[in-house]
Amino acid sequence: ETGVTQSPTHLIKTRGQQVTLRCSSQSGHNTVSWYQQALGQGPQFIFQYYREEENGRGNFPPRFSGLQFPNYSSELNVNALELDDSALYLCASSLGSGFTYNEQFFGPGTRLTVL
Amino acid sequence: LAKTTQPISMDSYEGQEVNITCSHNNIATNDYITWYQQFPSQGPRFIIQGYKTKVTNEVASLFIPADRKSSTLSLPRVSLSDTAVYYCLVGDMGRAAGNKLTFGGGTRVLVKP
Numbered sequence: 001e002t003g004v005t006q007s008p009t010h011l012i013k014t015r016g017q018q019v020t021l022r023c024s025s026q027s028g029h030n031t032v033s034w035y036q037q038a039l040g041q042g043p044q045f046i047f048q049y050y051r052e053e054e055n056g057r058g059n060f061p062p063r064f065s066g067l068q069f070p071n072y073s074s075e076l077n078v079n080a081l082e083l084d085d086s087a088l089y090l091c092a093s094s095l096g097s098g099f100t101y102n103e104q105f106f107g108p109g110t111r112l113t114v115l
Numbered sequence: 116l117a118k119t120t121q122p123i124s125m126d127s128y129e130g131q132e133v134n135i136t137c138s139h140n141n142i143a144t145n146d147y148i149t150w151y152q153q154f155p156s157q158g159p160r161f162i163i164q165g166y167k168t169k170v171t172n173e174v175a176s177l178f179i180p181a182d183r184k185s186s187t188l189s190l191p192r193v194s195l196s197d198t199a200v201y202y203c204l205v206g207d208m209g210r211a212a213g214n215k216l217t218f219g220g221g222t223r224v225l226v227k228p
Contacts, residue, residue, distance in 0.1 A: 004158070033216070042202055042218030043159065090158045092216075104216060106158025 002027055004093050004107035012113045013081050021076040021110045023091030031055070031096035032074040033104060034066060037088040049074055050096045078112075086114045119203045124223040133190040135222050137203030140184045145207040148179060148186045153200045153221070162201075163188070190224075198226045 005024045013019050025032050031050045035043035045058035049068035063079040072093070078085055088111050092104035120138040127133045139148070147166055151159040163170055165177040165186070176189040190197055200221040 035216075035218075042221050043216070044218070045216060088156075092158065103161045106160065109156070109158055111156075 004091060004105050006089075006091050006107040006110050008110060009108070010111045010113075012115065014115050015081055015083060017081050017114075018077065018079045019081060019112060021078075021089050021091075021112070023074045023076070023093075023107060025072045025074070025091075025093030026105050029093035029095050029105070030072050031094045032068055032072065033092045033094070034074070034076045035090040035092065035106075036060070036085075037090055037109070038084075039087070043090055046076070055096075081114045083114050086112060088112075119205055119219045121201075121203050121219065121222045123220065124225070126225045126227060127193055128227050129194055130192050133193050133197070133224060133226075135188045135190075135201055135203075135224070136185055137188070137205075138185045139203070139205045142183050142205055143207065146205050147207070148177065148183075149204045149206075149216075150175070150177065150188045151202045151204065151216075151218070153202065159202060159218075193224075193226045195226050195228060197224065199224060 004026050007022045033048040034046040036046055037043040046060050046064055047057040047066055048055045052068045065077045068074045088109040090106050090109045092106045094104045147164055149164040150162045152162050153159040163172055163175050163177045165179050167179050170177045178187045200223050202218050202221040204216055
């Protein structure tokens with residue numbers, strides 16, 4: 001069984017640029033969540049996709065957008081990068097169903113540095 | 116969502132038991148208590164989840180008193196590899212909450228030889 005994978009591992013961008021991060025969910029999982037983790041802090045929820053539709057969003061501006069594909073892999077896009085966007089971006093997959101909590105499995109993250 | 120308070124850091128020695136207490140005074144009826152572990156440059160990993168009383172698995176135990184206003188994660192006989200940040204999360208884990216996980220600052224546990 002393949003776990004959650006993310007690409008790229010590291011990325012360096014400059015202010016104002018756009019970036020796309022990718023996540024492949026664990027086999028059989030239909031829900032993907034994205035988190036931003038600044039250095040020394042806990043992860044902050046960005047948004048979640050369930051069966052290709054957004055299913056909840058945290059307190060992040062619209063320049064953070066996402067997409068989920070039919071195979072349940074996902075992308076996180078960030079436009080007009082700012083210095084504060086420098087962080088570890090984590091993807092987590094789970095099997096969403098009904099009102100039962102389903103454990104989220106996290107990937108290793110993508111380290112984004114904005115200069 | 117219920118706010119959680121946990122110690123910023125704790126030191127321990129190999130072979131000892133580590134107990135991390137998390138306060139969540141405003142926990143709601145539908146809220147569960149979940150603990151995650153995170154190693155440097157890795158994503159968090161689920162450790163244990165509970166609603167009341169005591170839950171035990173192969174990794175840890177979770178103690179929840181009757182009023183549920185706090186909980187204690189117990190790691191038996193820690194080793195150097197247990198050095199990590201431990202997060203206490205409280206929330207309605209059902210689909211109504213979008214399965215959103217709300218992390219606080221966590222507790223940095225350092226296990227010394």
